[in-house]
Amino acid sequence: MRCLMCGRNKDGGTFRDIFDGADPLCQNCRRQWQKKKIRFRLDGIPAESSYVYNDAFSSCLIQFKEQGDEALKDVFLHEVRDYLHFRFHGYTLCLMPSTDEKYRERGFHHLRSMFECLKMPVTEPFVKISGQSQKKLGRRERLEMRSMIALAEGAVLPEKVLLCDDTVTTGATLSGALSVLPESVRKVRIYTVSANVRWL
Amino acid sequence: MQCPRCLNTDQEYFYRGSRGWYCRRCIPFGRAMLEEEKEPVGLAAIQKGSGEYTLRYPLTEAQKTVSRQCARLIRDTDVLLHCVCGSGKTELVIESIAMMLKEGKKVCFAIPRRQVVLELQERLAGYFPNAKVIAVCGGHTDETDGDLIVATTHQLYRYYRTFDLLVLDEPDAFPFRGNPVLHGIAETCRKGHMICLTATPDSQLLKKVREKKMVSLTLNRRPHGQPLPVPVIRIVPGLFMVLPLLRWLQKHRSLPCMVFVPSVRLAECLGVFLSLFFDCIVCTGRTENRDALIAAFREQKAGVMVCTTVMERGMTVENVQVCVYKADSRIFDEAGLVQMAGRAGRVFAHPDGDVLFLCRRRSETAERCAAVLQEANACAV
Known part of the structure; x- marks a missing residue:
C-alpha cells in the first residue's frame, strides 16, 4: 500500500495498525501532523480540536478540499474516530455549510465524506448565503460575515447537537451557526478537526 | 488506464471519486478526470510579424x-x-x-x-x-x-x-x-x-x-572560440580545506569568486568565516532576496559568493572564478559539476577563468567532469 500523501510504499506499519485498521498515511507524514487535544470556548460553548493547524495539515486539507482529492477523506479522522465515537455518543453531527457554487465546483461534499467514517447521525441544517471566500478576509470582516449563515427552511434539529468543521481560524462561521440555532436545541458542543494556533 | 495529463499508468494512483476515476499522481495540478475528454486550451492566434527577430550580436x-x-x-x-x-x-x-x-x-x-x-x-x-x-x-x-x-x-x-x-x-x-x-x-x-x-x-x-x-x-565551442576552463582537482584533508580556499581567494582578490558548497548549513558557516577576510555574500535556497543579492554581486565586480547548488545553472557573472568546496560530496553529481565549472569564462571580454575543485578524497565524479570538459575542448577544433 502507498501512503496517500507522499506516495512512498508503506511497508510493515505499526503495532497499532493491527488493531486499529491500517493508517492511510505513512508514519513520516503522520508525524508531521501535530496531534493535540485543544479545548477552548467559543461564545461560551465548549469546543474541542484534535490537531494544530500547521503546514502539513493545511497542505493535506487543501489537497482534499481545493484540488478535490477524495481519496484523503479518511485521513483526517483516522486517529481519533474511536475517541469521537465515545466522547460524543448520542450527539448528532451538524456540518458547517459551504455555498452551492463550491459544492458544484468540487463535485463532492467535503465535510460529509470526512465525517462519514464516524458512522454517527449527520444533519446539515444550515445554508451559506454569501459566495465570498473567507481565505482573503481579515478577522473583522470575517466576524461581520456571521450573518451569512442561516437555518435552512424546514430544518428540524435534534436536542443534542455537535457542530463540526474542518478547521477553526477566527470562529466566525461557528459563532454564526450558534447564533441561528433554534431554542429547541438543548445541548451544543463544537468539534473541529484542527484549530489555528491562536486557540492554543 | 492512463492519465491524460501525466501519462501515469500505475493503477495504485487511480482513485474512484464521486464523479469517476481520477489520477492522484498529478493531483497538485488539480483533478484530472480519466473519463472526461480533455479539450485543448484555445489560445489566441499569433500576431502578424511576431516572427521577426534581431539578435544582440551576430552568431558565429x-x-x-x-x-x-x-x-x-x-x-x-x-x-x-x-x-x-x-x-x-x-x-x-x-x-x-x-x-x-x-x-x-x-x-x-x-x-x-x-x-x-x-x-x-x-x-x-x-x-x-x-x-x-x-x-x-x-x-x-x-x-x-x-x-x-x-x-x-x-x-x-x-x-x-x-x-x-x-x-x-x-x-x-x-x-x-x-x-x-x-x-x-x-x-x-x-x-x-x-x-x-x-x-x-x-x-x-x-x-x-x-x-x-x-x-x-x-x-563544443563557446562563441569566443576559447576552450572551456578545465577544473584543477586538489585533494586536501577535510580539516585543512579552508587553507587552500583562503589562498585561492587571496590570489583572486580583485575578481568575483563563487564558492559552491554541498549544504546550506556549511554555506552559512563558511560565509561567516570568510566574511572575516573578504566581502562575502551567502546565497542558498533559504535566502529570500536572492535576486537582489545576485544583482549586487554582479555590480560590485569583486568579492566572494558562497552558494549551494541552487546557483549552479543559468547564471552569468562577468569574469567569475569558481571553486567547489568538498567537490567529492555525494550532493554533487557530474552534471552539476560540469555546470558549476561552466560558470567561468562565459563573456567575450574574459574568455577564461580559474576553476578549482577541492576534494577530501579521490572522487570519480570530479575526475569524470574534468575528462568531459577536456573531451569537449578536444572536439571543438
Whole structure:
C-alpha cells in the first residue's frame, strides 16, 4: 500500500495498525501532523480540536478540499474516530455549510465524506448565503460575515447537537451557526478537526 | 488506464471519486478526470510579424550551422541540442522559434527554475520586438496567453495539447529531472516536436537519441572560440580545506569568486568565516532576496559568493572564478559539476577563468567532469 500523501510504499506499519485498521498515511507524514487535544470556548460553548493547524495539515486539507482529492477523506479522522465515537455518543453531527457554487465546483461534499467514517447521525441544517471566500478576509470582516449563515427552511434539529468543521481560524462561521440555532436545541458542543494556533 | 495529463499508468494512483476515476499522481495540478475528454486550451492566434527577430550580436559560423540544422530537423523530429555551458544555447533556437511563429504556430519555452523564466522573458522580448512574450510562473499567472510563452515546467499543465514547438531548457535540472509527473506534463502539453537544450544530457535523453527518437546536435565551442576552463582537482584533508580556499581567494582578490558548497548549513558557516577576510555574500535556497543579492554581486565586480547548488545553472557573472568546496560530496553529481565549472569564462571580454575543485578524497565524479570538459575542448577544433 502507498501512503496517500507522499506516495512512498508503506511497508510493515505499526503495532497499532493491527488493531486499529491500517493508517492511510505513512508514519513520516503522520508525524508531521501535530496531534493535540485543544479545548477552548467559543461564545461560551465548549469546543474541542484534535490537531494544530500547521503546514502539513493545511497542505493535506487543501489537497482534499481545493484540488478535490477524495481519496484523503479518511485521513483526517483516522486517529481519533474511536475517541469521537465515545466522547460524543448520542450527539448528532451538524456540518458547517459551504455555498452551492463550491459544492458544484468540487463535485463532492467535503465535510460529509470526512465525517462519514464516524458512522454517527449527520444533519446539515444550515445554508451559506454569501459566495465570498473567507481565505482573503481579515478577522473583522470575517466576524461581520456571521450573518451569512442561516437555518435552512424546514430544518428540524435534534436536542443534542455537535457542530463540526474542518478547521477553526477566527470562529466566525461557528459563532454564526450558534447564533441561528433554534431554542429547541438543548445541548451544543463544537468539534473541529484542527484549530489555528491562536486557540492554543 | 492512463492519465491524460501525466501519462501515469500505475493503477495504485487511480482513485474512484464521486464523479469517476481520477489520477492522484498529478493531483497538485488539480483533478484530472480519466473519463472526461480533455479539450485543448484555445489560445489566441499569433500576431502578424511576431516572427521577426534581431539578435544582440551576430552568431558565429559554428552557431549558425547548428541553428540552421536545428530549424530544418525540428519539422520532422525531436532535437537534442547538446552544447557546452555558455555556448549560447538560447540564441541557437531563436531561428527555429521564429520559423514557427511565422507559420502562426504556438511556441513555448519551458525551464525548470522560476528565477530563470523572468530573466529569459526579458531577453526573448528583446529578440522579438513585435511579439508579445509573456512569462508564466509562480506569482505571474494572471496572463497565460501570448505569442511566445516562457514558463516554468510546473505551469505546463495549463496547456493541454497546445504547443507546436516546446523548447525545454535544462531538462536535467532540479526539479524537472527524475520527476515523472513533470515529464508526463511536458509530453502532453505539446502536439508538435520538442527541442531539449542542455550541456549535460541525462541517461534518459541519451537513450532516446540511441533509439533514434531524437536527433542530437552538438556544439563544443563557446562563441569566443576559447576552450572551456578545465577544473584543477586538489585533494586536501577535510580539516585543512579552508587553507587552500583562503589562498585561492587571496590570489583572486580583485575578481568575483563563487564558492559552491554541498549544504546550506556549511554555506552559512563558511560565509561567516570568510566574511572575516573578504566581502562575502551567502546565497542558498533559504535566502529570500536572492535576486537582489545576485544583482549586487554582479555590480560590485569583486568579492566572494558562497552558494549551494541552487546557483549552479543559468547564471552569468562577468569574469567569475569558481571553486567547489568538498567537490567529492555525494550532493554533487557530474552534471552539476560540469555546470558549476561552466560558470567561468562565459563573456567575450574574459574568455577564461580559474576553476578549482577541492576534494577530501579521490572522487570519480570530479575526475569524470574534468575528462568531459577536456573531451569537449578536444572536439571543438
